[in-house]
Amino acid sequence: MPVMNVIQAVNDALRLEMRRDPRVVVLGEDVGAFGGVFRATAGLQQEFGAMRVVDTPLAEGGIIGAATGMALYGLRPVAEIQFADFIYPAFDQIVNEVAKFRHRSGGQYTVPLTIRTPYGGGIKGGHYHSQSPEALFLHTPGLKVVVPSSPHDAKGLLLSAIRDPDPVIFFEPKRIYRAAKGEVPEGEYLIPLGQAAVTRPGTQVTLIAWGAMWHEADQAAREAEAEGIDVELLDLRSLQPLDVEAITASVRKTGRAVVVHEAPRTCGFGAELSALIQERCFLSLEAPVARVTGFDTPFPYTLEAEYLPRAPRILQALRATVTY
Amino acid sequence: MPVMNVIQAVNDALRLEMRRDPRVVVLGEDVGAFGGVFRATAGLQQEFGAMRVVDTPLAEGGIIGAATGMALYGLRPVAEIQFADFIYPAFDQIVNEVAKFRHRSGGQYTVPLTIRTPYGGGIKGGHYHSQSPEALFLHTPGLKVVVPSSPHDAKGLLLSAIRDPDPVIFFEPKRIYRAAKGEVPEGEYLIPLGQAAVTRPGTQVTLIAWGAMWHEADQAAREAEAEGIDVELLDLRSLQPLDVEAITASVRKTGRAVVVHEAPRTCGFGAELSALIQERCFLSLEAPVARVTGFDTPFPYTLEAEYLPRAPRILQALRATVTY
Amino acid sequence: MKRERSHKPPVRADAGTAREWAPGRFLAEFPIYRVVDEDGKLVAGAELEMPEAELLALYRWMVLGRSLDERMITLQRQGRIGFYIGAIGEEATVFGTVAALAPQDWIFPSYREHGAAFLRGLPLVTFMANLFGNAGDIVKGRQMPCHETWAPGHFVSISSPIATQLTQAVGAAWAARIQGDDMVPIAFFGDGSTSAHDFHTGLNFAAVMKLPVIFACRNNGWAISTPSASQTVSETMAQKAIGYGMRGERVDGNDLVAVWTATRRARQRAAAGEGPTLLELVTYRMEGHSTSDDPRAYRPAEVVEPWKRKDPIMRVKKLLAARGLLDEAGEAALREEVRLELQAALQEAEAFPPKAPLASLFEDVYAEPGWAQREQLAELEGAIDADPRVANPRHVEG
Amino acid sequence: MKRERSHKPPVRADAGTAREWAPGRFLAEFPIYRVVDEDGKLVAGAELEMPEAELLALYRWMVLGRSLDERMITLQRQGRIGFYIGAIGEEATVFGTVAALAPQDWIFPSYREHGAAFLRGLPLVTFMANLFGNAGDIVKGRQMPCHETWAPGHFVSISSPIATQLTQAVGAAWAARIQGDDMVPIAFFGDGSTSAHDFHTGLNFAAVMKLPVIFACRNNGWAISTPSASQTVSETMAQKAIGYGMRGERVDGNDLVAVWTATRRARQRAAAGEGPTLLELVTYRMEGHSTSDDPRAYRPAEVVEPWKRKDPIMRVKKLLAARGLLDEAGEAALREEVRLELQAALQEAEAFPPKAPLASLFEDVYAEPGWAQREQLAELEGAIDADPRVANPRHVEG
Numbered sequence A, B: 001m002p003v004m005n006v007i008q009a010v011n012d013a014l015r016l017e018m019r020r021d022p023r024v025v026v027l028g029e030d031v032g033a034f035g036g037v038f039r040a041t042a043g044l045q046q047e048f049g050a051m052r053v054v055d056t057p058l059a060e061g062g063i064i065g066a067a068t069g070m071a072l073y074g075l076r077p078v079a080e081i082q083f084a085d086f087i088y089p090a091f092d093q094i095v096n097e098v099a100k101f102r103h104r105s106g107g108q109y110t111v112p113l114t115i116r117t118p119y120g121g122g123i124k125g126g127h128y129h130s131q132s133p134e135a136l137f138l139h140t141p142g143l144k145v146v147v148p149s150s151p152h153d154a155k156g157l158l159l160s161a162i163r164d165p166d167p168v169i170f171f172e173p174k175r176i177y178r179a180a181k182g183e184v185p186e187g188e189y190l191i192p193l194g195q196a197a198v199t200r201p202g203t204q205v206t207l208i209a210w211g212a213m214w215h216e217a218d219q220a221a222r223e224a225e226a227e228g229i230d231v232e233l234l235d236l237r238s239l240q241p242l243d244v245e246a247i248t249a250s251v252r253k254t255g256r257a258v259v260v261h262e263a264p265r266t267c268g269f270g271a272e273l274s275a276l277i278q279e280r281c282f283l284s285l286e287a288p289v290a291r292v293t294g295f296d297t298p299f300p301y302t303l304e305a306e307y308l309p310r311a312p313r314i315l316q317a318l319r320a321t322v323t324y
Numbered sequence C, D: 001m002k003r004e005r006s007h008k009p010p011v012r013a014d015a016g017t018a019r020e021w022a023p024g025r026f027l028a029e030f031p032i033y034r035v036v037d038e039d040g041k042l043v044a045g046a047e048l049e050m051p052e053a054e055l056l057a058l059y060r061w062m063v064l065g066r067s068l069d070e071r072m073i074t075l076q077r078q079g080r081i082g083f084y085i086g087a088i089g090e091e092a093t094v095f096g097t098v099a100a101l102a103p104q105d106w107i108f109p110s111y112r113e114h115g116a117a118f119l120r121g122l123p124l125v126t127f128m129a130n131l132f133g134n135a136g137d138i139v140k141g142r143q144m145p146c147h148e149t150w151a152p153g154h155f156v157s158i159s160s161p162i163a164t165q166l167t168q169a170v171g172a173a174w175a176a177r178i179q180g181d182d183m184v185p186i187a188f189f190g191d192g193s194t195s196a197h198d199f200h201t202g203l204n205f206a207a208v209m210k211l212p213v214i215f216a217c218r219n220n221g222w223a224i225s226t227p228s229a230s231q232t233v234s235e236t237m238a239q240k241a242i243g244y245g246m247r248g249e250r251v252d253g254n255d256l257v258a259v260w261t262a263t264r265r266a267r268q269r270a271a272a273g274e275g276p277t278l279l280e281l282v283t284y285r286m287e288g289h290s291t292s293d294d295p296r297a298y299r300p301a302e303v304v305e306p307w308k309r310k311d312p313i314m315r316v317k318k319l320l321a322a323r324g325l326l327d328e329a330g331e332a333a334l335r336e337e338v339r340l341e342l343q344a345a346l347q348e349a350e351a352f353p354p355k356a357p358l359a360s361l362f363e364d365v366y367a368e369p370g371w372a373q374r375e376q377l378a379e380l381e382g383a384i385d386a387d388p389r390v391a392n393p394r395h396v397e398g
């Protein structure tokens, strides 16, 4: 099996799907001739032409508005927002239009749109090249939200996202764009949205993460094991739909949970997971659900290492939770 | 003391503050000659002129961007967004600019801006005249979020918001704009941001609400009392800063909590409150923190009554929580 | 998308004084296109391209649209529907444009173009059921009245957020080009909407991609209480096309024939690959913004007066009369016919059960309801069983 | 804001054919204003309004700006700073504009106008400390390099989101008018930024309110890999002013004197209450977009060639030489002086401790840190005490 990094896996998925389905179109800033600032769309315009791989003017609202019109008309657009930090000019189109089209039209119009965007910190991007805004979209019914943590998942999840009948925001953790390498099957395979992966079975505490932070969680779990703490690690992969059964099954078993995310703590998705767990596993809980997250500040530049909820902080939370 | 409704109290606060402080400026769509579609700014342009009470072109991004520039320059702008549902075109300015100016400039520039906007359901507004997007802003460090539940609080909180050195989003529950009447002291008084009101002391269960839903919670508490359930009711008033002491003090006493909000459940502020409570009061909790909220759908038109978390549903949650 | 500048830019040496526009310059450069004057006569040099049958048919539609608006406004005053927003005085901008399109052309409405949906086959009953938001509502009582959708006629879902439909129309045109379809979408919006973000991105994207789109700006002089002169200081909306390298044109929006002819030309150009057009349809909002608005608070009655003479329906009536296509008897018969049609539709629409089933709230959020929607439906059903007040609206508005 | 249309709109009867623009029409209507040609000679009919002392001073600044950019790019390649973005080839658009303003005029930069901050007194050391993001950084290592703020010189905080500064500049102008201050803000942005939402709202708000603002569009031909011809099909950026009823002008952005003179005129008009101006400064991005970008992937070297002859610094150098204001010896001395100045600043800047204190992360989120910030600082301090790796960057990038 070929070894790829996340960018290559994304590129592979896009190419395969564009070959299979003429309705798939890619649009965004610098995605065409150049192939994207992270090269995720490299070679696509050369293969599929400027009609299906389009460099747009610099306006995210226009990109998503136009992609929405394409999707309404029956295409399967894949829009790229150059950085998740720059998705907000399209926020109205995403939250008020894309998310509500199916409902408000009584099912007469749908928006099978995929929005790809590099997200998260760890690349020295400071305030505006590091944000993790997933919670904003998870609070918006009608949207699906996916975050891969490996090249293998990136390809299988992106293919599912493009074929999904509903709009999907596909966050690509740019910190692991090149860092995460792994075997990726050739040809197509689908990873269904809404299935978490139990990447490490355990009995003492449930550790929940996604995207780049899964790698930190995994390292923390290894270090915990060395200390005799038996961690069950879940990679959510898809946050909406959420695999709530996998979470509750694990917490009912372990009685303890630690949630990890990069975004600021207040109103992050960790809050929702914490609420869901204590609503559904209250009698099994032997310790409060712990949140290891980014802090309630803008994303910093120099103090990035301190800001990110990395393995050492996760490990401390695991210790505290099992000894609560 | 004069009796006012919420609109009159807001109007009174704006007039008083514009008289006191020449730096206070009001801008928005239809706020001038007309006095706003809800009449909240009625008479202000007549008294303070078209320089300080400005009808803007139809662009929320422009309204907030311009208001930001005014605040940077030293004014105290009060921007009106005609409906909270239409705040998204300004989302980039609010989340990426307004919220981050102080931090990113090392404290050299600040944005003492107040954004007033009618919000919430209960007026037959359907998808686009009913939304409660507070959680989106609560996930953004740098912003403050205030929601009054009475004419008295509306005036005292708005005066504090305008004088606050940080940007404040002031959500006005339009369902009670005219319905909620009460005595409002003449002249100025300030209600500090970050102080919840314990509007009903109780011992068995803590009920947390804000804005229009406080009235539903209050009714539910009365009905519960008739059933012998002793409810302690908190009106948060300000969600950021949050009076976490008031919440934890109450829950440590009652051991039970029910949170109410109109917004969809997933990733709503109720999730954060639930997470905070179980992190801080875990050993006191005798039942899971319950959430009585809007559902994970767009806001409906005909089924509005069913959608809103009104007294009957709150009462059921109180019963279930005390008998857990 | 790369393009080469064919012309070498000239240089000047006189000290920089930025271009100021002589007052009236763009009014002159964008004269208002008119075919039928206020007395129903063809203006000098104009010819009637519209077939007489079409003229008569559209006249009937305009009468129906006007009568419907008036009737529904009364209905709202009676409290039988919650809200209404129509196109009184602007009928020519709605019927004239859409009648000139091909049936496969998609319509991206703002919220006054109900007539466009009727032209595309939306039954009056279905429209009225949407006003009641009852079980007959094709969008299942999910949006406010006047937010209908009619996919069978390619009439895209109406939403409240201003101007969002412009970029969506651009995307549809783009998709049609990719598919090789002969489809020219039209996007409707008002003068106030030209200030919105999506006006800028919509026109710019369409021009850069040279897409077949018609941007129909109903310049009715007002955005709620804000006059169009406070939205922009450009003398015309049409000249905004210049900034996008796009074609722009001013049309008498109260002249059905001019609107129809201009739209037809725009559609021909678009289909021929000549790109998008911005049509400024100069008209006037004769009533309040909607039933929620009372214009007396900001608009003196006098300013409306001069526009009464320009009424789009009167104009066509006079033209038809002059051509012997409609006499008083015919007019009376037509109006009675319309009255009965509306009455019948209203009765039928009002007869539906008041609410779509509870489950409809949780459907269409996603193609398949997720566990949250399924659980919450069960939760709500249980709550209503335990306490019927949960489903009692009076309890809300009270 | 109400305005009355003074002119009665003319009417035409010929069947509607929307205005199409004869190719080159707007290039002709917006000729490029130039004072000094590529050989450093005054163009026919032009006169030099800029005092010679100013000319010499600005020449030195441009040389410093260029040397700084080159030096910092090298620094980034050496891995000593993480990122850099400069203005190589565009120096005249930065120094020429700001030198023509009054000291109290606020500057709303995009991200290439570091030179403007220097003109306003930002010490080189402070700027470089921002590149290192170290304890000497006036913005406390919170943003990427080249995102400085310099309030003492009214140089407003740089942020990455494109074009947000335009509407903010409009608000500042508005505030100044309310306060009765003689203050004319300038907003800098690129050609790509004209596609953004805030370009539209910024220009429209300024024109409607007739505010004193200067919109300085550095049209350097590229938005990362996207040529300006793919951002818009309007022949010029200046003509976009027409849609807002605003003044627009094209200026040779590589001609320091033309930029300075045009900006001066724009400021005079603004201060005189004549409203805003859109200045299109025609220049070229000679390097990659930033140190993160390699233009060879999308831009053939040849297209850059013709622009080398137009270099803004060479031009002024020739002019100075022709006027006997700068000989080779003077030039050499100047460059050596600049080199040493940069070297000294760099040494000083690099000497600061690598990080601002931990607490700085939680400060300035609000005027006073809230309980969340206070608790989280304590939490972080505790975590570092328990495990130093928490504060170890190598552990991140690894």
Ligand SMILES: Cc1ncc(C[n+]2csc(CCOP(=O)(O)OP(=O)(O)O)c2C)c(N)n1
Pocket (backbone or CB within 6 Å): B029, B058, B060, B082, B086, B089, C112, C160, C161, C162, C189, C190, C191, C192, C193, C194, C218, C220, C222, C223, C224, C285, C289
């Ligand atoms: C983004 C947004 N902001 C504000 C509103 C409130 N609003 C509804 S209609 C309207 C005025 C629109 O005026 P115009 O575009 O001229 O259309 P008209 O109603 O005159 O046909 C406003 C401000 C809205 N619906 N959406």
Ligand SMILES: Cc1ncc(C[n+]2csc(CCOP(=O)(O)OP(=O)(O)O)c2C)c(N)n1
Pocket (backbone or CB within 6 Å): A029, A058, A060, A082, A086, A089, D112, D160, D161, D162, D189, D190, D191, D192, D193, D194, D218, D220, D222, D223, D224, D285, D289
């Ligand atoms: C809203 C937003 N979208 C995308 C980006 C990424 N981005 C940074 S600079 C740039 C190109 C800007 O081009 P232009 O406006 O011409 O300025 P120039 O760099 O040429 O000076 C882009 C797309 C951004 N910073 N903000």
Ligand SMILES: [Mg+2]
Pocket (backbone or CB within 6 Å): C190, C191, C192, C218, C219, C220, C221, C222, C223, C224, C285
């Ligand atoms: Mg209008």
Ligand SMILES: [Mg+2]
Pocket (backbone or CB within 6 Å): D190, D191, D192, D218, D219, D220, D221, D222, D223, D224, D285
């Ligand atoms: Mg550029």
